[in-house]
Structure formats: C-alpha cells, structure tokens
Amino acid sequence: MTDTDQITTDVKQELNQMVKEANETLPAHEKMRLETAYFDTNVNIELTTEVAYHSQYQKDMQLTIDETELPHHASEQYHFAEAVDMLNTYAQKMDTLFHQQYSFIHKV
Structure with missing residues (x-):
C-alpha cells in the first residue's frame, strides 16, 4: 500500500533488501545486484489502484x-529490474487515468 508516486521507490527498496539478505549467504563470486537478480519461482503480481475521496x-x-494481475512463470527469469520498470510504468498510467477520468481537480 503506497501512493503511485512512491511505489517504485518502496518496491525497489524492498527488492534491494532481498538481494542484500541473499548476498549474506553467497560467496563473493556469486553476489547478486538488483539489475541481475531475478525471480526463480512462479510470481503473480497483483496490483490494485484505489482512490480515497474525503469531503x-x-x-x-x-x-x-x-x-x-501479472503472472510470470519461473522459466521466464523475470528480473527484479523489470518488475521495478513495470511498476513505474503502471504508476504513471494510473496517475494519468485518475487525472483524466476520476478527478474533478485537474493538473494544469
């Protein structure tokens, strides 16, 4: 749960933490980076965008x-960096959708 303008940063931090924890048990020549790490299991990403109105x-x-819903099979080697890029694109799309169709306050 986070704002669309914060989701990429939050997920990137979470994935970086996962890489850091995994690297603690790996030998130096097998260390991972966010750019090269990928999911080695089936991944099902479920995204819901909600707007709260207060008056x-x-x-x-x-x-x-x-x-x-975005399913990815383990054999696809879905990279962490791809997930971050996808979330960035999704967040921008949802922000645009909100301002075009659901907001009575429009950006100028």
Missing part, C-alpha cells in the same frame, strides 16, 4: 479504478 459534506469513499 467535509460527504461520507468518505474509496473507489477502485484498476485491478491488474
């Missing part, structure tokens, strides 16, 4: 504007 005169509302 002085209305009851708070939560609106789902997108639900996306």
Whole structure:
C-alpha cells in the first residue's frame, strides 16, 4: 500500500533488501545486484489502484479504478529490474487515468 508516486521507490527498496539478505549467504563470486537478480519461482503480481475521496459534506469513499494481475512463470527469469520498470510504468498510467477520468481537480 503506497501512493503511485512512491511505489517504485518502496518496491525497489524492498527488492534491494532481498538481494542484500541473499548476498549474506553467497560467496563473493556469486553476489547478486538488483539489475541481475531475478525471480526463480512462479510470481503473480497483483496490483490494485484505489482512490480515497474525503469531503467535509460527504461520507468518505474509496473507489477502485484498476485491478491488474501479472503472472510470470519461473522459466521466464523475470528480473527484479523489470518488475521495478513495470511498476513505474503502471504508476504513471494510473496517475494519468485518475487525472483524466476520476478527478474533478485537474493538473494544469
């Protein structure tokens, strides 16, 4: 759970932590980097974008504007860096979608 403008940073930090922890048990010549690490198991990424509306005169509302599921088989070698790039693209797409279709306040 995070804002669209923060999701890439949060996920990148989490993946970097996973790489760091894995590297603690690996010999020097097998150390990984975020750019080269990949998922070696089946991965199912589920993304949901929700908007919360708060108003002085209305009851708070939560609106789902997108639900996306991205399965990746272990044999695909889905790289951590690809996941970060995909999240960045997704976040930008959702931000645009929100401002075009769901916001009564538009960016100028």
